[in-house]
Amino acid sequence: MGADMVDWYARAEVARDVIRISEPHVNELVSANFWWLRGNDRDVVVDAGLGVVALREAIPGLFERDPMVLLTHAHLDHVGGAPEFGDRAAHSAEAGLLAAGVPASLYGAELYDKLGIDAAGEPVPELMIDTLPGPGYDPATYRVEPLTLNRLLGDGDRIDLGGRVLTVLHLPGHTPGSIALLEERTGTLYSGDVVYDSALIDNLPNSDVAAYRRSMEFLADLDVSVVHPGHGHSFDRTRLRQLAQTYLRGRAGVVPSPTRRCPDGT
Template identity: 85%
Template sequence: MVDWHTRGEAGSGVIRLSEPHVNELLSANFWWLRGNDRDLVIDAGLGVVALREAIPAMFERDPMVLLTHAHLDHVGGAAEFTDRAAHPAEAELLTAGVPASLYGAELFDKLGIDATGEPVPELMIDVLPDPDYDPASYRIPPMTLHRLLDDGDHVDLGGRTLTVLHLPGHTPGSIALLEQRTGTLYSGDIIYEGALIDDLPNSDVAAYRRSMEFLADLDVSVVHPGHGRSFDRTRLRQLAEAYLRRDVQTRKS
């Protein structure tokens, strides 16, 4: 059995988890936060390996899973949780079943990604989690949400409170979570180091620009993104402003 997840301390009571054997496009971070009263897991990875089997301690306090948006690399393990939350705009897709495949060409087709001129991976993982695993069996089951969270809502874990920020653009219901006491922002796929995706069928560039304008002025200490490394407020502003410049240049060309 392959050790599928990596774990690392990301601050007091915060654990970063990732899946190193997943293709870069889908290799996402998810975050396990411990409060005094209960735990919160922000996003749930690709779901190739069952979280309850791989990380049983995560479930000891019946955590809530809060999904930043409804893409397979962030919701794959969400069905394992008994308390699931997301923005209302993502609920319909989660209920219908999030498009998913471990085969590159099939996945790109399901997501509406135009890969013209770009190499498409045959398989989105570089090793099987166990010798008997069949990639064709991978799917994300339809799931209902137990809580709908919108802009300004609070999630209180006891000694740790997070505020929901609705920042659409990547998807209609993309959210980030801000822990104001520590200045920590969990940004999902709204912003991270790398090429930001705003051309999926349900993306909205105008909304994304408004979200970036908000983030450029947001006072935070650290950003824990959905992909890649964490960064500080200076880098947050640089990334947001780079997106805003890029979009202006694209529209002029």
Template identity: 40%
Template sequence: MSAVKIAERWFERQSVGDGVTLLYEPHVHPFIRCNIWHVAGRDRDLLIDTGTGVASLRAEVAKITARPVTAVATHIHYDHVGSFHEFDCRLMHEYEAPRMRDYREFAALDMAHFPEDIRACLAGYGLAEADGALVDALPHEGYDIASYRVRSIEATGTIGEGDVIDLGDRHFSVFHLPGHSPGSIGLFEAATKTLFSGDAIYDGPLLDELPGSDIAVYRQTIKRLRDMEVAIVHGGHDPSFGRERMIEICDAWLALRG
């Protein structure tokens, strides 16, 4: 069914404590409803992933902060980089930054446009036989779902394993967590044992057969995550969770993939 209603507001936000705010797009199907994480810092703020780009994320973030913002893409999939172009400081892993400069990745808001190889990966989400729009509203009159594209943009910097993002009073170490995609990363704050994991791990079916995914590489990432001393994990999708749940997710995936 095509989306016909006009959304009163495109984003919702929720404070989760410790200076962290979750932003999300309620009118987007959960499959591509990325968790967008805003972290307040003393000198600048951090934005982890940028959603679909259907509506202006920068305008929404401006309601939260007047400080400069560092936008980090945990990986290149379209539900995480749609508004990447809106921010002046843009960081992503060196493996995927060249592909962001000339964006040719798959991106669609309608299941009718999904190729068969991607549909085949989505059984865990109940989408394999789905058809129709992945949004249940439009951001404004005249918005054309079929014309949806992700804007190509050059990252202003690349990041990789061991790099640190400094907000003045908060510091986040970059972990390279490939498998879901070659340049997937997470950000870890040692002081609070908080991990922003992107799509390397979240509390839902982990996608490991997409174009660019690598199960053998992913296995090493999952084993690494299982051994991490974390207090809270804020994933790229679905609710946040603690270390005990992370171990359960890792063990379930390892049992499935061997």
């Protein structure tokens, strides 16, 4: 990395062979975690960040064992770096949007418009990053390239890394193809944007409140030891149950509007 380049990614080992990667210079709306898991036979990376800075340049060790990237859903803050990986997987309901190109911008007003976000009178940031990653970087050039998947995931699918097996949980609501990944041996859940310790987003154009409620009912009873989410800090089963129940209470009696369809027809 050049002397004038910003150290864009923060890394922390949160468990044996589990590394959290985050982007501290990104606005909290799209500042996501992604997770590097090392198995005996191969590695996987759960989500891939915004893609503002090339992962191969910033974290070359990430690619030494030809990892598979597992995308929890098709939003820019989780798939921006995915085109760098040769082996890519996501739920089938997200495949069409990924192939078409995920809506993306580093300009706040443009991004809110593309995602269908109502700012509800709150100030919209001019830029979604608080510094440029290097001299001469032009935020207007940022985009998420269309990508095809090597593997379409469904509920109950298993990904074996050797000594570490992840089970796919299809938990729609935030998006039609939102998934979480459960390592049953350790009770570790990689939850993407299905659940994290903050206000959950269920009002995007392809969100579905009724589906989200069913997903939360499932999570409220799920036996886990720790949740590693797509945003914010990790938490335990007690907090997971609290978050699920809070969502269910807050959405009690809500009649969702008809679900708008994704570009892929889901």
